[in-house]
Amino acid sequence: KQEVTQIPAALSVPEGENLVLNCSFTDSAIYNLQWFRQDPGKGLTSLLLIQSSQREQTSGRLNASLDKSSGRSTLYIAASQPGDSATYLCASGGGYQKVTFGIGTKLQVIP
C-alpha cells in the first residue's frame, strides 16, 4: 500500500526566502505525482503534475522535481510571498492505482 509523507508538517519563513517542501512515497511504481495548494476552508488547487517519465515541472516561481528511485518529490518556491501562505499537498496516483495524499505542509510566509 502506497504511503505518502510530507515533511515538515509546518514551516514559517520570512518573505522573499526560497524554500523547499518535501514529499516521499513508498511505492516507486507511480504514474504521476501532483502538487496542490489548499487555502483554509477552501478546495484544492492543482499546482503542478509530474509524469513518472519526467524529472521536473515548472510554473512561474514553482518548480517540482521527481526522483522515483529515491521515492521523493520536492516543491521549490522561489522568492516567497505572503500570498503563498497555504497548506501544500502532494498526491501519488494514476493508472488503476488509487490516489494517495500526504497530510500536507502548512506554510506561513511572514511579511
Added chain:
Amino acid sequence: EAQVTQNPRYLITVTGKKLTVTCSQNMNHEYMSWYRQDPGLGLRQIYYSMNVEVTDKGDVPEGYKVSRKEKRNFPLILESPSPNQTSLYFCASSLYLDLPKTLSSYNEQFFGPGTRLTVL
C-alpha cells in the same frame, strides 16, 4: 467555466438520516472520485469511478455508496450517517486515469469546493 460543483456546501444532520451529496463536472472527464479530509489524517479516497457504471472502493468506503449513471454526475450517498462521518468531503475529476505513463499528464485532478458535513 470548467469546474467541479458540489452541493450542498454545508450540511448538519442527525444520525441515521439518509443524505446525498451531489457532484457534477462539466469537463467531460471520465474519472471521478470522492475524498474525505480529517485533521491529522489528510485526504483519504472513499470511492472512485473510471467511467459510467464503473466504480471501485478507495481506502475508506465503509458507510458510503456511490453511483455513476451519467458521465458528469457522481453522487455520494450516506444511507445511515454516523458521527464518525463528520468530515470535509471533496469530489474530484480528471480526464482519464487509465493511460500510458507518457500521457499521464491528463490525469491531473480538479477538485470541487468541498462539503462540510456534521452528523449529530
